[in-house]
Amino acid sequence: MKALTFAFKALWHRKATSVFIALIWALGLLGLAVTSRLETNVEAQLTRTLEGTDLLLVAKGSPTQAILANVFHVDQATGNVPRAEAEKWLSHPDVRNVRRLAYGDNFQGFRILGCDSATWNHVATNHMEGRWPERALEVVLSAEVAKKTGLGIGDHFHGSHGTVDDIGDHDHHDYEVVGIASTQAPQWTSMIWTPIESVWEVHEEAPMEYTAVLAAIENPMTRLMLPGQIQQSSPLMAVSPAMEANRMVGWMNQGGAVLRLLSFLLTVIAALSMFLLLQSHIRERLADYALVRAMGGTWGQVAGLVLGQNLLLTLTALALTYLGLALAFGASSYWLPAGILLYDDLWWSLQQDLPWVGLSIFLGLFAGIGPWIWLQKIPLHRALVDS
Numbered sequence: 001m002k003a004l005t006f007a008f009k010a011l012w013h014r015k016a017t018s019v020f021i022a023l024i025w026a027l028g029l030l031g032l033a034v035t036s037r038l039e040t041n042v043e044a045q046l047t048r049t050l051e052g053t054d055l056l057l058v059a060k061g062s063p064t065q066a067i068l069a070n071v072f073h074v075d076q077a078t079g080n081v082p083r084a085e086a087e088k089w090l091s092h093p094d095v096r097n098v099r100r101l102a103y104g105d106n107f108q109g110f111r112i113l114g115c116d117s118a119t120w121n122h123v124a125t126n127h128m129e130g131r132w133p134e135r136a137l138e139v140v141l142s143a144e145v146a147k148k149t150g151l152g153i154g155d156h157f158h159g160s161h162g163t164v165d166d167i168g169d170h171d172h173h174d175y176e177v178v179g180i181a182s183t184q185a186p187q188w189t190s191m192i193w194t195p196i197e198s199v200w201e202v203h204e205e206a207p208m209e210y211t212a213v214l215a216a217i218e219n220p221m222t223r224l225m226l227p228g229q230i231q232q233s234s235p236l237m238a239v240s241p242a243m244e245a246n247r248m249v250g251w252m253n254q255g256g257a258v259l260r261l262l263s264f265l266l267t268v269i270a271a272l273s274m275f276l277l278l279q280s281h282i283r284e285r286l287a288d289y290a291l292v293r294a295m296g297g298t299w300g301q302v303a304g305l306v307l308g309q310n311l312l313l314t315l316t317a318l319a320l321t322y323l324g325l326a327l328a329f330g331a332s333s334y335w336l337p338a339g340i341l342l343y344d345d346l347w348w349s350l351q352q353d354l355p356w357v358g359l360s361i362f363l364g365l366f367a368g369i370g371p372w373i374w375l376q377k378i379p380l381h382r383a384l385v386d387s
Helices: 002-013 015-049 063-070 083-090 117-122 143-149 196-202 220-233 241-284 286-294 299-330 350-376 380-386
Strands: 055-059 095-107 110-115 127-130 138-142 175-182 191-195 212-217 236-239
Touching (some): 055 083, 055 220, 083 236, 110 117, 110 143, 175 191, 299 350
Parallel strands (some): 138 175
Antiparallel strands (some): 055 212, 095 212, 138 191
């Protein structure tokens, strides 16, 4: 306890420098911690969102855009696909859990998604007020849409053409709200669901087509071969969500590697700064250490005095890091891109912190070994006389 008290007073004597070093160290650790958590959360979200989706049929274009538009609902669709062509492939005996989607309109910027009951069954709801639609022009709002628009069950509204911008109103077709669904899945929180027939009825001048079709494939071999067969012999684009997800994770990991490198460099700079701070402190307080030795103190006790300062700095940096993690989690809605969700259990899983926490403690103690060895080589009796 005396060693820690001495270490605290030594750091307090140079509190500005000590705080600066702790902040640099905490920034480096925070970068490592946030990068690890973001990668874990995004991978978990991809896995959970794509569960039960082995095949995506869309108009030809960018596979990544198709995934973002029709699975995560955060991008523009690549176009529409003919019903007959899509249904030809959906009749395959290994294809199941088929979900047909049709986009086209929005209400106050919220997308109106034409879909079938299989899609509604795929939505993980926490609470359902009212019911799911039973006929065309009936809609279910997400709880967020209901809150922001002020609509409730029994209200009517008409959509605007386009999925984001108001290109023109469909004021001759009114939707009726029959339900409000609460869900935490980010891809559904800003959605308005309606039967796919609603989209066709509102756009009566356009052919009855799908924007996308999602399905599960039961047979692993079919899961591997069918997308390639569709690509070769059909005007449709067949996307394997799992393969695209792996590609997206690979891109994310490349960016994460750069951030981890920068964070590691900050941590090393903080350790070097701590080494120099301790070296400077020993030079200034050499007489104090000589007095400890003269009063019978062992080199082990002196080591406790020296290393205690680094240990306190390390613990301060760790405390600041977890404070930063708490602030980042609380403000995630302001700095995270739309559609990315942070899971409480993954964000606060301390097991993933063991490597960099261990690295911090090691660097803190290691940075104190050099000054302690240097201190042993100094004739302390001379320093005591000089003082």
